Amino acid sequence: MSALKVLIVDDSLIAVKKLTLMLEGMGHQVVGTAGTGAKAVDAYRTGNPDLVTMDITMPDMNGVEATARIIEEFPAARIIMVTSHGQERMVIDSLDAGAKGYVLKPVRVEKLSDMIDKVMARTT
Amino acid sequence: MTFNKTIIPRVMASILGQTREVLAAEAVIAVDGAETFDCDVTRLHLHDMTVIAGLGGPISLLIAFSFEGSLVEALFNRVTADIEVPPGEEDLYRRETAGEIVNTILGLCTTDFQNIEESIALSPPVIIEDARCIHRPKNAVFANMRIRTERGIVSVSFVGPRDLFDDHLNYQS
Numbered sequence: 520m521s522a523l524k525v526l527i528v529d530d531s532l533i534a535v536k537k538l539t540l541m542l543e544g545m546g547h548q549v550v551g552t553a554g555t556g557a558k559a560v561d562a563y564r565t566g567n568p569d570l571v572t573m574d575i576t577m578p579d580m581n582g583v584e585a586t587a588r589i590i591e592e593f594p595a596a597r598i599i600m601v602t603s604h605g606q607e608r609m610v611i612d613s614l615d616a617g618a619k620g621y622v623l624k625p626v627r628v629e630k631l632s633d634m635i636d637k638v639m640a641r642t643t
Numbered sequence: 644m645t646f647n648k649t650i651i652p653r654v655m656a657s658i659l660g661q662t663r664e665v666l667a668a669e670a671v672i673a674v675d676g677a678e679t680f681d682c683d684v685t686r687l688h689l690h691d692m693t694v695i696a697g698l699g700g701p702i703s704l705l706i707a708f709s710f711e712g713s714l715v716e717a718l719f720n721r722v723t724a725d726i727e728v729p730p731g732e733e734d735l736y737r738r739e740t741a742g743e744i745v746n747t748i749l750g751l752c753t754t755d756f757q758n759i760e761e762s763i764a765l766s767p768p769v770i771i772e773d774a775r776c777i778h779r780p781k782n783a784v785f786a787n788m789r790i791r792t793e794r795g796i797v798s799v800s801f802v803g804p805r806d807l808f809d810d811h812l813n814y815q816s
Contacts, residue, residue: 530767531739531742531743531746532735532736532739533722533723533726533736533739533740533743534743536726536727537725537726540725540726575750575765576746576750576765576766576767577767578767581764602750603746603747603748603749603750603751604750604753604765605750605751605753605754606753606754606756606757606759606762606763607754607757608757608759608760608761608762608763609753609762609763612762623751624747624750624751625665625668625669625747
């Protein structure tokens with residue numbers, strides 16, 4: 520797989536740093552980060568990424584709502600939820616909003632890489 | 644307002660289990676044991692750093708994780724071992740570490756409530772330092788669990804109903 524441009528949406532500094540390390544280790548390029556759902560929509564317009572990793576619990580607009588907003592404007596957007604929120608209802612809400620995958624924290628590089636491969640294989 | 648205090652023991656059990664899992668996975672810290680206190684306490688004593696988050700919907704609780712300094716330090720050292728912490732930003736990263744650990748524990752706890760059809764909202768964590776105790780206002784329910792780890796104690800306090808307080812534990816009269 521060629522290098523992907525990735526947008527990380529997460530309000531945790533630690534999570535952003537760890538995800539950046541993992542994604543760059545896989546050969547991908549982090550083109551932007553956003554710490555709120557509202558900023559995620561703007562960052563998507565600016566960065567035009569191939570893939571988004573999206574947290575759920577964030578200030579001002581949660582990740583499910585931000586996913587719905589991005590998909591409304593960019594229907595082909597590939598969004599993977601990367602979250603600790605494991606309630607089945609929340610997984611269903613995320614997929615209904617247009618997310619293509621769901622990875623539970625704590626994130627392991629193999630788990631994330633596997634999900635990216637699956638999402639890219641389904642959507643390219 | 645939806646609040647049923649009989650849910651507190653279930654949330655306690657879930658938090659104990661997920662705390663054990665997350666501390667082991669993220670920081671290789673073992674939980675040695677835990678003790679609980681009933682809902683009649685009138686004030687909660689806090690340790691060095693406290694992270695507060697709310698579980699909404701049918702659970703309707705504010706949950707405060709209060710960490711001893713030794714445990715925060717151990718978590719910080721483990722969690723940031725593979726990332727660069729800029730000089731002078733160590734305290735910020737300590738707070739971020741505590742917040743992320745609590746967010747992960749509470750998020751995973753929602754998997755223990757799959758039978759609840761309604762979505763369980765989780766508020767972003769708020770971190771307070773140097774607070775010493777919280778007094779119980781009228782109508783509020785307190786419960787407390789002390790989790791002992793090999794690197795220090797984290798006291799987990801349950802405060803409800805959620806709607807009685809803002810995200811800083813200020814009482815909404």
